[in-house]
Amino acid sequence: MQGTVKSLATRLGFDECRIARAMAASHGPGFRQWLADGCHGDMAWLARNPERRCDPREVLPGCHSVICLALNYYPGSSPGGGDAAAAGYRIARYAWNDDYHDLMVNRLAEFDAALRACGGVQRCYVDTGPVLERDFASAAGLGWNGKSTMQIHRRLGTWLLLAEILTTLEVPPDAPLGDHCGTCTRCVSACPTRAITAPHHLDARRCLAYLTIEHQGPIPEEFRAAMGDRIYGCDECLEVCPWNRFAQESRELAFHARPAIFANRLRDFLALDDAGFRRLFARSPIQRIKRARFLRNVCVALGNTGTSDDLPALRRAAGEPDPLIAEHAAWAVARLEP
Ligand code: SF4
Ligand code: SF4
Incomplete structure (x- = not known):
């Protein structure tokens, strides 16, 4: 079997x-x-x-x-x-x-x-x-x-x-492989928000993957700077893992980067209305968090990495009727204004 x-x-x-x-x-x-x-x-x-x-x-x-x-x-x-x-x-x-x-x-x-x-x-x-x-x-x-x-x-x-x-089928089990982390602690040290509070223990409330995706409200201010340029999820604790040295690109083309998404500059995302958001992210996991949460994340990333060229788009976003977008855009404007 x-x-x-x-x-x-x-x-x-x-x-x-x-x-x-x-x-x-x-x-x-x-x-x-x-x-x-x-x-x-x-x-x-x-x-x-x-x-x-x-x-x-x-x-x-x-x-x-x-x-x-x-x-x-x-x-x-x-x-x-x-x-x-x-x-x-x-x-x-x-x-x-x-x-x-x-x-x-x-x-x-x-x-x-x-x-x-x-x-x-x-x-x-x-x-x-x-x-x-x-x-x-x-x-x-x-x-x-x-x-x-x-x-x-x-x-x-x-x-x-x-x-x-x-x-319900009885399939003979395989043997476990055991833990091969050894003395490595790279993922623990690399986490920008110290969300891995101890080896094998993650506090989701501090994790950028949780905060930028699952969390529905405002990003707590204490974590905004640590978000850096991340607008959906975080790969930091994965990227540093030495076991990735053998990684090969997936055969599944459905996982390779969609050019239409990455052709946008960060501030271009602020111009997306609901229909434009749904079109750009059709079939993407990003569609799940909907426009307001996505633009919330974009505003934080702009506040961390933007320049004065981004201010007009952020000021428009600060006037959005959705308070989630407006508040994060205002935060970014305050960070970038001279
Ligand atoms: S996903 Fe990012 S924020 Fe979350 S534990 Fe890993 S490194 Fe930390
Ligand atoms: S980076 Fe990888 S190998 Fe190192 S401790 Fe973390 S999970 Fe283990």
Whole structure:
């Protein structure tokens, strides 16, 4: 059965497939404490039904195995293929083009159909599911949870998307790989907001990926300067990981940089109305945060990196009816005015 599952994963374009036994997640108690400490910020969905999240058998009665899948999304070192700062702003690599959920969900549906034909009942998830996916990926030996809390793969480094299939089929499990961070602490030191408060512990409320994407309100002033030129997400703790030395560009063209996005200067984004925003970011993960939150981020980045040439666009934005945009634009104007 294991051979069938792994060949199916390869045929469907996944870069790795490992199997874990369905059992209580090793990080369950730590996860509950993390929630109790409020480290999940506004992500209330994470606190719903923690018992389900900590044990796949609570999600799928009769679940025997967790099929852990990884897809390489590495689109290269910079959107233009050269100097990483050429665009004048940074977007987390997974969001340089199409939303990975769409691509992976279609493949998981095919996987599910093939396993149903073998008599299995499945639940398939791509990172929004109720499963502590990195624990099962580690148990299956797909990789290990690095000190950054991200799953690290020996060959793909940090640039992988995880998916999992809970199944009632009994698939022999793989052996874990163990932790290969060693004495390295590069991710902990590189974090611009000290969000990795200890190895393997992330306070989402300080994390720029959370603040620029999940967080709906104003960016707290104490973190605005640390955002630098980032307008969606943050790759800092991934970029510094030495395990990325083997990373190869993804075969999936849907993950390579979309030229229409990176052709814009930072201040050009301020001219987007709702329809223009939806057009530019069609099928992109960025569309999820909608125009106001995106322009909020753009204003902060302009406040950090802009020049007097950006002031007219920022002053117009400061007059926007949406208070989220107006306040961040006014903050940027105050930073740039002589
Ligand atoms: S994503 Fe950025 S802000 Fe968040 S933990 Fe990593 S380096 Fe820190
Ligand atoms: S940067 Fe170092 S400590 Fe952090 S995840 Fe990578 S190997 Fe581990």
